[in-house]
Amino acid sequence: MEDKLLVDNKLYAIEVGHTNSNRIGYVKLKADRIIVKIPSKISKHEQFSMYRKLIAKAQKYLQRHKNIESLEKPEIDFYNKQTVEVMGRQFSINIIEIDSKTSKAAIDGNAITIYLSSSLSKERASSITSNLARRAISTIILPDFISRIDQFNSQFFQSNISTVRLKDNSTNWGSCSRKNRINLDFRLAFAPDKIRDAVIIHELAHTVHRNHSKKFWDLVYSIIPDYKERRRWLNENKHKLVPGYKFDGVS
Ligand SMILES: [Zn+2]
Numbered sequence: 244m245e246d247k248l249l250v251d252n253k254l255y256a257i258e259v260g261h262t263n264s265n266r267i268g269y270v271k272l273k274a275d276r277i278i279v280k281i282p283s284k285i286s287k288h289e290q291f292s293m294y295r296k297l298i299a300k301a302q303k304y305l306q307r308h309k310n311i312e313s314l315e316k317p318e319i320d321f322y323n324k325q326t327v328e329v330m331g332r333q334f335s336i337n338i339i340e341i342d343s344k345t346s347k348a349a350i351d352g353n354a355i356t357i358y359l360s361s362s363l364s365k366e367r368a369s370s371i372t373s374n375l376a377r378r379a380i381s382t383i384i385l386p387d388f389i390s391r392i393d394q395f396n397s398q399f400f401q402s403n404i405s406t407v408r409l410k411d412n413s414t415n416w417g418s419c420s421r422k423n424r425i426n427l428d429f430r431l432a433f434a435p436d437k438i439r440d441a442v443i444i445h446e447l448a449h450t451v452h453r454n455h456s457k458k459f460w461d462l463v464y465s466i467i468p469d470y471k472e473r474r475r476w477l478n479e480n481k482h483k484l485v486p487g488y489k490f491d492g493v494s
């Protein structure tokens with residue numbers, strides 16, 4: 244297996260790893276490398292064929308999206324005394340160091356207080372702060388996501404939705420399980436409404452069609468004729484989905 248891929252004079256290193264899944268592999272694009280994950284439980288022959296397919300997919304994507312500034316979703320950092328505007332609400336972040344091994348977050352109205360263990364390294368402290376702040380904000384804005392999902396669901400799908408969660412998804416913007424559990428990427432909270440709606444409609448359409456068949460896409464396009472443009476916008480602007488970024492001309 245080759246370990247580098249050249250696309251438009253740019254060299255990407257290829258990292259191959261395994262997943263514990265029985266059949267699902269994926270490819271993830273970073274600024275300078277391509278990460279391929281292949282199920283360890285399939286035969287060597289199947290692994291090789293999946294590897295070729297995933298690399299071809301990455302190559303096609305990279306050739307098509309020459310102008311995107313970032314291939315990665317942004318890491319969202321939170322800091323003390325920060326004001327975060329999200330979905331029309333404003334929160335203040337306060338970070339207080341405490342003499343304890345565990346860290347936690349508390350929500351009081353519009354204030355999110357992170358009680359951060361003083362024993363952490365700088366790097367660990369910033370990742371724990373980000374996680375706790377993300378989860379606190381998710382708790383507050385989740386009802387807004389749910390009401391939007393309910394609105395579209397009753398209008399177009401009439402499915403039974405079991406749960407909705409906001410996550411820090413690295414490989415997708417949303418997913419819908421067979422039991423109609425919908426997961427959405429937390430960063431969508433920082434996206435314009437119509438972009439967020441496109442991801443929601445896509446996942447809701449999976450409650451009717453469990454695949455990406457023509458029937459699935461016909462359903463999606465019947466609700467959002469400009470779905471493709473919205474998804475392209477999301478791909479090209481994902482690095483802007485952070486607190487404080489103001490989008491002009493997209494509503
Ligand atoms: Zn899908």
